[in-house]
Amino acid sequence: MSRRVPAAETLLVVAVLLAGAACGSRLPESDFERRGTAPAPAGGAPVRVGIITSATSPVGGAAFTGPRDGAKAYFDRLNARGGIEGRRVEVRTCDDGGSGVGNNDCVHRLVEEQKVAALVATSSLDYAGAARVSRAGVPDIGGQPIGAAYETYPHLYGIYGSLAPRDGKPGWDGELYGGTEVYRYFKREQGARTAAVVSYNQAASAAYARLVTRGLRAEGYKVVTEQVDFALPNFRAAAADLKEQGADLVFDAMDTHGNARLCEAMDDVGAKVTAKVTNVQNWTSSVGDDYKDAPRCRNALWATGSSRNYEDTGHPAVREFRAALRGKALSQWHLEGWAAAMWFTDAAKSCLSGGGGDVTRACVDAFMNRNKPYSARGLLIPVTYEHRAEPPTTRRTCLSVARWRDGEGWVTQGDMNEQCFDVPQLAYQP
Incomplete structure (x- = not known):
């Protein structure tokens, strides 16, 4: 593993x-x-x-x-x-x-x-x-x-x-190289087939959106790309289009404020998705406040990462x-x-x-530098450091997943040490 x-x-x-x-x-x-x-x-x-x-x-x-x-x-x-x-x-x-x-x-x-x-x-x-x-x-x-x-x-x-x-x-x-395990997870475990990627018309946002799009396509998704104006974003139009396109998943390259507004727009137009996917940085207890005006989208939030859910009190x-x-x-x-x-x-x-x-x-x-995996008493998916002369083309990678539920917080989905996938490693420039 x-x-x-x-x-x-x-x-x-x-x-x-x-x-x-x-x-x-x-x-x-x-x-x-x-x-x-x-x-x-x-x-x-x-x-x-x-x-x-x-x-x-x-x-x-x-x-x-x-x-x-x-x-x-x-x-x-x-x-x-x-x-x-x-x-x-x-x-x-x-x-x-x-x-x-x-x-x-x-x-x-x-x-x-x-x-x-x-x-x-x-x-x-x-x-x-x-x-x-x-x-x-x-x-x-x-x-x-x-x-x-x-x-x-x-x-x-x-x-x-x-x-x-x-x-x-x-x-x-x-x-640098990164895997497609997040996209593989939602395809295999949640049956997702169509994904929307929403970004700003801003260089860093657009570049990240391209990386996500590339990974999704490598996993066989139909990808719907939505770009909104950074200064005057029309989230409602993007939400309406991703609804019409039948998106199962929504990924984004935006800030928390933009995410919240997108979620509000999705609720307004009646866009229902399997998951609105975010990352470890937004895996916080403030979701209820951040997304207070988007209850349906809020309860479709999923987060992925490489550490054990802080709600896993067992x-x-x-x-x-x-x-x-x-x-x-x-x-x-x-x-x-x-x-x-x-x-x-x-x-x-x-x-x-x-x-x-x-x-x-x-x-x-x-x-x-002992070259031994470290898990911090089970808080981390075992971390390794190596010095490979050549980048990996594929790798078996594991994934921590949680979804938000009002009244419960972030609910763990599966065992992060067993939720593993053999996935391609895609090159990107930092």
């Missing part, structure tokens, strides 16, 4: 970029925060980690903070239980403001000045400092692949794994996560940030095992 090489996750930032463009821009800010400065327990000096987040980016304050908050919750709980072999984890956070300049500043502060052992749960709109992190030999663990950095540089370990050489160029000679690792974040709005990115922090912790424990070691960058990196 293999885990995914997800094109969708790598390009999911298209949607939030569009949200930022719609809302206007503002000057980026960079805010360096220090956390966990209490005295270390008797076990030894604190273990220092860094978290870089585009918390005040032009996209908005909540777009990228989920991984950071999930990781911090894990470390808070870990410290309350005595830390790592008696050593407290000292978390240093840095807001890069969503800019390349701000990101380089964060890298300088955390990597070069503060000498963190590792970065954890990075979620940066513009990871301009990635090459500096790699040159310093600092492991970056469980970051979100918003750009191509985790498919480009050694010592960077994104939350979804990689097969690429990571020799300083993205993927294989500048091309799983002990999920229960532990939810207990730590009790009372807070939850998202799948929170859970993946939590898993990233767990991953670093397991690496640090390996460094301290036997009582004679220390949590060094090299030791943590060696753990990450």
Whole structure:
């Protein structure tokens, strides 16, 4: 069994970029925060980690903070239980403001000045400092692949794994590869045959829509493409057309606001679909509010990803996560940030095992390079890192799927470790 090489996750930032463009821009800010400065327990000096987040980016304050908050919750709980072999984890956070300049500043502060052992749960709109992190030999663990950095540089370990050489160029000679497992799932498990892809007449949105369209056609779908004006979108016309064309599925290359308006239009014209498919970034508890004016479409929302549904309370690792974040709005990115922090912790424990070691960058990196799948106690579809000289043409990939139900939230659909498909891997440029 293999885990995914997800094109969708790598390009999911298209949607939030569009949200930022719609809302206007503002000057980026960079805010360096220090956390966990209490005295270390008797076990030894604190273990220092860094978290870089585009918390005040032009996209908005909540777009990228989920991984950071999930990781911090894990470390808070870990410290309350005595830390790592008696050593407290000292978390240093840095807001890069969503800019390349701000990101380089964060890298300088955390990597070069503060000498963190590792970065954890990075979620940066513009990871301009990635090459500096790699040159310093600092492991970056469980970051979100918003750009191509985790498919480009050694010592960077994104939350979804990689097969690429990571020799300083993205993927294989500048091309990344992603599978068609999402489209295969809805075809085989839900009987879908016709899919609509809705995008803006904007370059990034249109490019992502072309990638989705290509994958759908590779799986034998009839594809209906709908493009709306970015400034003055006519969602009702698009909804009416996809209804007339008999679409079973709706995919999009739009922001959350655009998705909500499309859903409202679909309800208005009576368009009924098997699934309105979204990605892990929109797998949140705020769906009820975001789609409050589109009840029928809201209950047709499905999300796909590579981590266990945060609503899966029958799983002990999920229960532990939810207990730590009790009372807070939850998202799948929170859970993946939590898993990233767990991953670093397991690496640090390996460094301290036997009582004679220390949590060094090299030791943590060696753990990450063991070439063994990692599942974060079952929270992740097992993640692997390899350095294949040639890209895969096909791969067996597994999929986590959930659908929204009012009153229940996100309801898990099938076992993510058994919901696997042998699918082609399609090349695309980041």
